[in-house]
Amino acid sequence: MKLSTKGRYGLRALIDLAQYSAEAPVSITSISARQDLSERYLEQLMSMLKKAGLVRSVRGAGGGYVLAKDMAEISVGDVLRALEGSLEPVECAGLEPDGECKASDHCVTKYVWQRINDSISRTVDEIRLDQLVEESRKKQCTGLDRAGCKN
Numbered sequence: 001m002k003l004s005t006k007g008r009y010g011l012r013a014l015i016d017l018a019q020y021s022a023e024a025p026v027s028i029t030s031i032s033a034r035q036d037l038s039e040r041y042l043e044q045l046m047s048m049l050k051k052a053g054l055v056r057s058v059r060g061a062g063g064g065y066v067l068a069k070d071m072a073e074i075s076v077g078d079v080l081r082a083l084e085g086s087l088e089p090v091e092c093a094g095l096e097p098d099g100e101c102k103a104s105d106h107c108v109t110k111y112v113w114q115r116i117n118d119s120i121s122r123t124v125d126e127i128r129l130d131q132l133v134e135e136s137r138k139k140q141c142t143g144l145d146r147a148g149c150k151n
Helices: 005-020 028-035 039-051 076-084 109-126 129-140
Strands: 055-058 064-067
Touching: 005 028, 005 039, 005 064, 005 076, 005 129, 028 039, 028 064, 039 055, 039 076, 076 109, 076 129
Parallel strands: none
Antiparallel strands: 055 064
């Protein structure tokens, strides 16, 4: 499985949003500057995340984006599925209830594909946005300049 820039950049943008939106909405411009990502591309990603119910926009002066849910309720899987669609690396008709696979009754490879699909889903669904924000804060505080750390 290979994620596109939508998934990779979108996850980075959402982590940034989670880190900086506690006080006020975060603008696309500020995320773009911190993450070195195109504003136009971020607008497209935020639109997809908004449609999935993960972020909401705030209009007006001082507007921008905020999380639509608590960051502990948003999994990496939620973000990646909103941006990438299905995360299954193998499509197998034998795994579908109404799949039209002639070899399904005696095919054993479908169990391999199912285990791979389940493993990916389990992994991305177990990792929450709040965990990633905490990891990011730890990384920021391991440098020589610890002035900005709140430990």
